[in-house]
Amino acid sequence: MSVPLDIAALGARAAAMIEELGAISESPDHLTRFFLTPQHRRAADLVATWMREAGLDVSEDALGTVRGHWHPAGPGAPRLLIGSHIDTVAEAGKYDGAMGVVLGILALGIIKKAGLSRPYGIDVLAFGDEEGTRFPTTLSASAAVAGIFAPASLAMRDADGVSYRDALIAYGKNPDDIPAAAYDPNKVIAYVEAHIEQGPVLEADGEPLGVVTAIAGASRLSITVTGEAGHAGTVPMRMRHDALLGAAEMALAAEKIAKADRHGMVATVGRMHIDPGSINVIPSRVVFTLDLRSGSDVSRREALERFEREAHRIADLRGLGVVISAFHEVATVPCYRDLQLRLRNAVADLGHPAPSMPSGAGHDGQAMSKLCPVGMLFVRCRGGISHNPAEYASPDDMGLAAAALVRFIERFQLPQLTDATGGVLT
Incomplete structure (x- = not known):
């Protein structure tokens, strides 16, 4: 009863x-x-x-x-x-x-x-x-x-x-x-x-x-993208090594990876630091974070591998350096x-x-x-x-x-x- x-x-x-x-x-x-x-x-x-x-x-x-x-x-x-x-x-x-x-x-x-x-x-x-x-x-x-x-x-x-x-x-x-x-x-x-x-x-x-x-399990990464500073008015677009544009493209790649997942994956870029941070200088260095979460550890690990490949591909095409380090991992x-x-x-x-x-x-x-x-x-x-x-x-x-x-x-x-x-x- x-x-x-x-x-x-x-x-x-x-x-x-x-x-x-x-x-x-x-x-x-x-x-x-x-x-x-x-x-x-x-x-x-x-x-x-x-x-x-x-x-x-x-x-x-x-x-x-x-x-x-x-x-x-x-x-x-x-x-x-x-x-x-x-x-x-x-x-x-x-x-x-x-x-x-x-x-x-x-x-x-x-x-x-x-x-x-x-x-x-x-x-x-x-x-x-x-x-x-x-x-x-x-x-x-x-x-x-x-x-x-x-x-x-x-x-x-x-x-x-x-x-x-x-x-x-x-x-x-x-x-x-x-x-x-x-x-x-x-x-x-x-x-x-x-x-x-x-x-x-x-x-x-x-x-x-x-x-x-x-x-959901979670992975947090710190990504450092290095390029070359230059005058915002004198360096042609085709000759730039803009760290911020490379970082932005990497962030969009993370979004695309998460949207394609079938386990409720979410990807968030919560912090981004830009050097030298001047309005008239091409960014030479960007450090940003990526928080990646999923209801499947397998899919999360696969996504991390895909993101790393994409980040290096983007860096190579743009003539940039990239270093990726993990600082948090929860199953x-x-x-x-x-x-x-x-x-x-x-x-x-x-x-x-x-x-x-x-x-x-x-x-x-x-x-x-x-x-x-x-x-x-x-x-x-x-x-x-x-x-x-x-x-x-x-x-x-x-x-x-x-x-x-x-x-x-x-x-x-x-x-x-x-x-x-x-x-x-x-």
Whole structure:
């Protein structure tokens, strides 16, 4: 028998919680809430209050991850994890991360109130370092939960020169306790996260919810193009070695490669520095970045090889030099097929198809995939806008997402989970 659901009420409550959490910021003029700051402390305390109100037991680990526990089968039973993050970028929107925490609390509160018994436990997790905005690291809180925290991170410093270690101690934590934050992989069934899409696809398709197939892998390159400076008025076009025009053609080549891909590839040139940077001098040197993301590691590697060939071809034709170096590489994280199917069926129960789609943004699921199977539910966001104060998800859509999590939990037993390649995990 299905738990009765008031989707409108769930959505209204989610919206109210989002507003309350969004008011916790270092500035009254915008939302900025960094890891291990006084604002993080206040947000974590508010989340813990909500968890207790939902009837959950609450704990907090050595990196400040707030955990709400419901263990009807006893503390030794395996558990399902649901979560997201409560840290933000600078001048952020209110929904990125926070919404997933709120929806997890609401869904589990409904399940517990209905008296539904499960042969496993459920923990709702509120991570604190997904964005990597304070220290030059990211996903460290979820990495600790997954048992892959890098101790070298503790030496990293923020813009004020405060080390990660000292910030933890000031937050009231003992860095020596970090290993105890890790879950036993033999006791974890899966990790599921609800998140705003951070893109325009669901809105364009007229659908409130989507199911994520994979968290895209990413490669970041630095490309240096060298040419020859010359007078802008005296060097004929046919005799120029213009580094900027070569770099521009390489950027267009990256765009063409991405558009031809079948795995949702995106290519972005986000930075470009031009020397000597004078209005009347032909550019002699350009350094630009390329961010390449895809739902397939194979296609991403092939695209990188194609881009390198194209860049050298363009440089040769224009009499330029080019040096390409990679400075960031993250593998694709496939979402598990059974979790995708179960999430899609949960949404279908509410009368919606939940299209399949990749995630081009990074998420805590990337770290959690080292611990257990992961699944993600996307929620439509207005205009596809994220990391921006204009970020918005409607109460109706959030209510549907909370309801979908309830239906997902209702049907979730202790299954065999099939991974993205068809292999079976027990």
